[in-house]
Amino acid sequence: MSKKIYDIKPPKIAKKVEKELKEFLGEKKNHSAKITAVKKQGRHKKENRPIWIPASIVGAAILLLVCVFLFFKLPKATIQIWPKVDVLSFQQKITADKSAGSIDNTQAVMPAKYFEVIKNASQDFPATGNASNEGLASGTITIYNKYDPPSLLTLKAGTHFMSDSGKLFTVAQKVVIPAAKKAGNKITSGSIQVKITAVEGGESYNIAPSAFIVPGLKGTAYYYSISAASTKAMSGGYAGKVKKITDDDIQGAKDALVKKTTDDAVLALKDQIPADYILLDSAISSNVASAGTQTKSGTVADKFNYQATVKASALAFKKSDLDLFAKDYIVSQMPEGKTLLDNTLKVNYSASLVDVSAGKITLNLDLAGNIYNNIDKNSLSLSLLGENAGQINQAISNSLGENVSKVKIKFWPFWVSSTPANQSRVNVELKFE
Incomplete structure (x- = not known):
C-alpha cells in the first residue's frame, strides 16, 4: 500500500x-x-587572586625612594658660635632743646617738649584766735552840782563815774553841769541827765539804781560838791567768747593751699606727659600766680576762705631720641669690623643744667654697649659644606681665631657625621648668653 x-x-x-x-x-x-x-x-x-610579585616590586621601589629622599633631606647641621664680647663705654653730654626739630649728632642736641598746667583752688579754713564778745551795760544818771559859790562845771568826754559798788562808767561826750542856785543860806543844786556806759562788758555791770562819784575830782574843791545818781538799773551788759581770724591763720591757709594746689598742678602735669617721654623731677617748675583772702586779720568769724592759682611747667624728651643718639654715638666710636650687640645698650643720665623757662636741659650721659667681631654667617656656612666636626672647628679657628670663645656642633640624624652638601641644611647660630 x-x-x-x-x-x-x-x-x-x-x-x-x-x-x-x-x-x-x-x-x-x-x-x-x-x-x-x-x-x-x-x-x-582569577581576578581575586593576589598579585604578589608586582606589589613587592612596587613596595621595594617606594622604600628605596623614601630612603634616598631621607638621605638627602634629613641630614642637617647646626653650628653654634659664641663670639667674644667686649664692653665699650663712654661719657658724653647732650642738650634737650625745645627749639630743636630733630636729633643733631654733631651738635649733641635732641628735641625737648614744653608742658604747662594752671590750677585754681579755693578752700575754707577755721579761725583759731579767741576774742571776747561783750555787751557794755549802760543807763542814765543825773549829775548834781552844789558847789558854793555857784559856778558851772565842765566835765570832758570820757570822765569816769564810779558807783557805790565800785563799778566804773564813762560819759561819751563833754558835759556842762549847771551851777547851783542860792537863795539866802539855801542852795539848790544844778543838775543834768547824761548817759553813761560801763568800761567793761559783763552782766555784773547791770547794777541796780546807785549813787556815783567822780574819782577824777578827788583832791579838788569839787570832789564833795559833784555827785550823781541813777533811778533805774543799768542794762545791756553781757560777756562771751568768739573766734577771730589771726595773722597765723592767714599764713597757715596760704601755706597749706599753695602746697596742695602745687601738688595737684604737678600731678596733672605728669598725666599730660606721653608714655614715651622722660620727665625729670628737676625739670618741673612751679610758681604761685596769685594767693590771698578778702578777710582781714582780727575779723570775728568762725572761718574764712582762701584762694590760690598755681602754674606748673616742665620740659621732657623722648626716650627713643636719647637711645638713638646713644646708639649712634657708640657705633661712631666702635673699632672697624665690630658690631653692637642688640639689647645691650645702657644709658644712664643725670641733669647738669635745667632751665625750663629757656626750654633747655643739659644731660650728663654714661653710655655702654657690648660689641663683637663681625661674623658673616652666610659665607661661613658655605665654607663648611661637607666638613666633619674636626674640620669645622679648625676652619672656624683659622678664620675667626680669638674672636670666638666657644663652638658647639650638632648633626642630625644620629648617623650623620658631616655637614650636608646643601647650604640650606647648614645653620650657623651666634650665641651670646
Missing part, C-alpha cells in the same frame, strides 16, 4: 513534536547557562 504524505501534520502529532522540541531546546539552554556560569566563576576566581 502506498504511504500517505501530509503537508500539514495532524494536531496531536504537531503538539507532541513541539513539546519534544521545547524540552530539547530547554536542556540545551540550561547546559549553555551552566557552562557560562562556570566560566564566569573561574574568571572571578
Whole structure:
C-alpha cells in the first residue's frame, strides 16, 4: 500500500513534536547557562587572586625612594658660635632743646617738649584766735552840782563815774553841769541827765539804781560838791567768747593751699606727659600766680576762705631720641669690623643744667654697649659644606681665631657625621648668653 504524505501534520502529532522540541531546546539552554556560569566563576576566581610579585616590586621601589629622599633631606647641621664680647663705654653730654626739630649728632642736641598746667583752688579754713564778745551795760544818771559859790562845771568826754559798788562808767561826750542856785543860806543844786556806759562788758555791770562819784575830782574843791545818781538799773551788759581770724591763720591757709594746689598742678602735669617721654623731677617748675583772702586779720568769724592759682611747667624728651643718639654715638666710636650687640645698650643720665623757662636741659650721659667681631654667617656656612666636626672647628679657628670663645656642633640624624652638601641644611647660630 502506498504511504500517505501530509503537508500539514495532524494536531496531536504537531503538539507532541513541539513539546519534544521545547524540552530539547530547554536542556540545551540550561547546559549553555551552566557552562557560562562556570566560566564566569573561574574568571572571578582569577581576578581575586593576589598579585604578589608586582606589589613587592612596587613596595621595594617606594622604600628605596623614601630612603634616598631621607638621605638627602634629613641630614642637617647646626653650628653654634659664641663670639667674644667686649664692653665699650663712654661719657658724653647732650642738650634737650625745645627749639630743636630733630636729633643733631654733631651738635649733641635732641628735641625737648614744653608742658604747662594752671590750677585754681579755693578752700575754707577755721579761725583759731579767741576774742571776747561783750555787751557794755549802760543807763542814765543825773549829775548834781552844789558847789558854793555857784559856778558851772565842765566835765570832758570820757570822765569816769564810779558807783557805790565800785563799778566804773564813762560819759561819751563833754558835759556842762549847771551851777547851783542860792537863795539866802539855801542852795539848790544844778543838775543834768547824761548817759553813761560801763568800761567793761559783763552782766555784773547791770547794777541796780546807785549813787556815783567822780574819782577824777578827788583832791579838788569839787570832789564833795559833784555827785550823781541813777533811778533805774543799768542794762545791756553781757560777756562771751568768739573766734577771730589771726595773722597765723592767714599764713597757715596760704601755706597749706599753695602746697596742695602745687601738688595737684604737678600731678596733672605728669598725666599730660606721653608714655614715651622722660620727665625729670628737676625739670618741673612751679610758681604761685596769685594767693590771698578778702578777710582781714582780727575779723570775728568762725572761718574764712582762701584762694590760690598755681602754674606748673616742665620740659621732657623722648626716650627713643636719647637711645638713638646713644646708639649712634657708640657705633661712631666702635673699632672697624665690630658690631653692637642688640639689647645691650645702657644709658644712664643725670641733669647738669635745667632751665625750663629757656626750654633747655643739659644731660650728663654714661653710655655702654657690648660689641663683637663681625661674623658673616652666610659665607661661613658655605665654607663648611661637607666638613666633619674636626674640620669645622679648625676652619672656624683659622678664620675667626680669638674672636670666638666657644663652638658647639650638632648633626642630625644620629648617623650623620658631616655637614650636608646643601647650604640650606647648614645653620650657623651666634650665641651670646
